[in-house]
Amino acid sequence: MSTLTMPKTLEFPFAAPPKIGEVVEVRPGIFWARLALPFRLDHVNIYFVEDGAGLALIDTGIDNKASRAAWEILLALPLAGRKLTRIIATHFHPDHIGLAGWLCERFDLELAMSHTEYLMALNIRLDPSALKSEPYRSFYRSHGLGEDETEILLGNGLQYLRMVAPPPRTFLRLSAEDRVKIGERTFEAMTGAGHSPEQVMLYSPADNVILSGDQILAKISPNVSVEAMDPDGDPLGLYLRSLDRLKRTLPGDVLVLPGHNLPFVGLGVRADELIAHHEARCMAILEACKVKPQTVAELVPVIFGRRIDDPHQLVFAFGEALAHANLIIRDGAARIVQTPRGLALEAV
Numbered sequence: 001m002s003t004l005t006m007p008k009t010l011e012f013p014f015a016a017p018p019k020i021g022e023v024v025e026v027r028p029g030i031f032w033a034r035l036a037l038p039f040r041l042d043h044v045n046i047y048f049v050e051d052g053a054g055l056a057l058i059d060t061g062i063d064n065k066a067s068r069a070a071w072e073i074l075l076a077l078p079l080a081g082r083k084l085t086r087i088i089a090t091h092f093h094p095d096h097i098g099l100a101g102w103l104c105e106r107f108d109l110e111l112a113m114s115h116t117e118y119l120m121a122l123n124i125r126l127d128p129s130a131l132k133s134e135p136y137r138s139f140y141r142s143h144g145l146g147e148d149e150t151e152i153l154l155g156n157g158l159q160y161l162r163m164v165a166p167p168p169r170t171f172l173r174l175s176a177e178d179r180v181k182i183g184e185r186t187f188e189a190m191t192g193a194g195h196s197p198e199q200v201m202l203y204s205p206a207d208n209v210i211l212s213g214d215q216i217l218a219k220i221s222p223n224v225s226v227e228a229m230d231p232d233g234d235p236l237g238l239y240l241r242s243l244d245r246l247k248r249t250l251p252g253d254v255l256v257l258p259g260h261n262l263p264f265v266g267l268g269v270r271a272d273e274l275i276a277h278h279e280a281r282c283m284a285i286l287e288a289c290k291v292k293p294q295t296v297a298e299l300v301p302v303i304f305g306r307r308i309d310d311p312h313q314l315v316f317a318f319g320e321a322l323a324h325a326n327l328i329i330r331d332g333a334a335r336i337v338q339t340p341r342g343l344a345l346e347a348v
């Protein structure tokens, strides 16, 4: 495409989101609905794509009473008479896959998702208390988190199960570069890491539309966290590479249908903003580490500008601070040293 059609700021073609129980047609045969979430982030977007006489569903909302009730309204009103044909889950997070098992069983549907995301969803069920054992407790404590904060983080697996119905025992694997035919459309599957390990995005060149899951959002910087089972992992490096690939691969005027916030045009602009945002956080961390070595717990207020007391937020904040620290270490700009306050990042 010519650079003349490249938007310089984000554009929001749909000023207002659908109300709970409503759907909005964003392209002929592509529909957008919303479900509520009981968090500070209070909603998730789901989409339907015409699939013959029925509709393929992309993401499902969390499993709780309010979501199930909203689904009953969707099924009775805007979707009345239209069968669901299959479910595609972008990634294993509760707000995206929570009701997949429930819907699959109820309507005898297949669930399509990437291999890694499906296994992540299964793995948590195998031993939800696994995080409460070693070496995970010591891992959090070693980075300067207190006892209470550590217990909150260790309880994450059990929290997850409360929000996710058991997924089906079999799935259909989606991989990068698959061509996914839904009705008359052919989507190209793309995958991206960082926010989750193998998030699936579906791009329709004919519609100039991408269903992006949480990989790129208009207002929110998607959480990028180091997991306790991969303590030296570099999810931020993977995430930045994914943003770069999206920017290079997709047209600048593609309509992005994201998992949260409003649909937008301006993927390149937003990718650049997110890259700059993470670079600024890395710089702030390095500045703080030049004054004195900082534990990851101490870095949370450095990058978020405040203490985080909400347990749900702290899980994300700690993982995110560590993701920046690990990238900085890989870049060779800092190293880990032992201090009386725990392991700390020291500028080199």
Ligand SMILES: [Zn+2]
Binding pocket: 091, 093, 195, 196, 214
């Ligand atoms: Zn997510």
